[in-house]
Amino acid sequence: MALQFAALNANSYYLHFSLPELLMKFLSPLGLVLGCALGLSACSDKNDTAQTAATPATITVYSERVEHLIKPLFDQFTAETGVPIRFITDGAGPLIARLENEGEATPADMLITVDAGNLWQAADKGLLRPIESPILEANVPAHLQASGNEWFGLSARARTIVYSTERVEPEELSTYEALGDPKWEGRLCLRTSKKVYNQSLVATMINTLGAEQTESIVKSWVANLATDPYSNDTVALEAVIAGQCDLAVVNTYYFGRMQKENPNIPLAVFWPNQNDRGVHVNISGAGITKHAKNPEAAQKLLEWLSGEEAQYRFAEANEEYPVNPKVKPSPLVQAWGEFKADLVNVEAAGHLQAEAVKLMDRAGYR
Secondary structure, three states, X not given: OOOOOOOOOOOOOOOOOOHHHHHHHHHHHHHHHHHHHHHHHHHHHHHHHHHHHHXXXXXXXXXOOOHHHHHHHHHHHHHHHOOOEEEEEOOHHHHHHHHHHHHHHOOOOEEEEOOHHHHHHHHHOOOEOOOOOHHHHHHOOHHHEOOOOOOEEEXXXXXXXXXXXXXXXXXXXXXXXXXXXXXXXXXXXXXXXXXXXHHXXXXXXXXXXXXXXXXXXXXXXXXXXXXOOEOOHHHHHHHHHHOOOOEEEEEHHHHHHHHHHOOOOOEEEEOOOOOOOOEEEXXXXXXXXXXXXXXXXXXXXXXXXXXXXXXXXXXXXXXXXXXXXXXXXXXXXXXXXXXXXXXXXXXHHHHOHHHHHHHHHHOOOO
């Protein structure tokens, strides 16, 4: 009707208005419409703001730890806090490269990897930020966290000796170094040196024993190999069971997985170096990314993961050890017995990794 009144009335007569009257007649309804529209927009903005404030920002996690080990914990955290978690899983190398390539644009708030060497690399590349947290300091021992607080351990695993209970007596075993004794010639199995777990073991040995002595030890291991190094720890353990070798150096959770499936498996754990430095221990851990969009919530998640309930679940899911000293491991892991752990800071696995790789190559360990 607003468009018709300026031309014709109901009787087809023209209506006559002065210019001010015409403007008032025309603009008043328009002003009302615009006012309503602006009012609705303002109301909509307020509603959007309220809705945004009511919905917590999502935490994005890049994780080398696989989905079935982390998703149940993330789901529990979300149920308790209302904070949603989005995660992407991949190998440490691709995830670290992705963070580098994305730079400030990365959506990642947290990085989880399964070896201290990988966490050290991420921190060394400037991809992680320092974390100030009394909770994490209280829950994670000093040797299982970065000296600069860029990352913290969340679970621990020992890289130890597993032997055939049918062909080896535990009294025959003593240290990592003694695996090079002539009595073990043709009886030792190892995983490839290309895997970070062995690189970290050798790196911590360099830290404690020096490069010259460590290289001599690694050469003696190579001389005693029953076969070429295997692609993974599970295959090495299967080789011991099959009689291809009598003992292997593996991460404890690989043994735990096999023992859980078959409690009568003819293998047992031996804790080396109990009269000196102790067993090599490494971690699965996490840090908050430098360009995190939601760092406060990411820190809350990291602190929550270091707490007692989450610690048990985080470790038990993979037959590992909690890093929180207040938390005991699962009954299966406890049954392996207590041991003295090497307390060298696991950072050594990172800053000596390149030297360890070169040393193993020189020693013929492939």
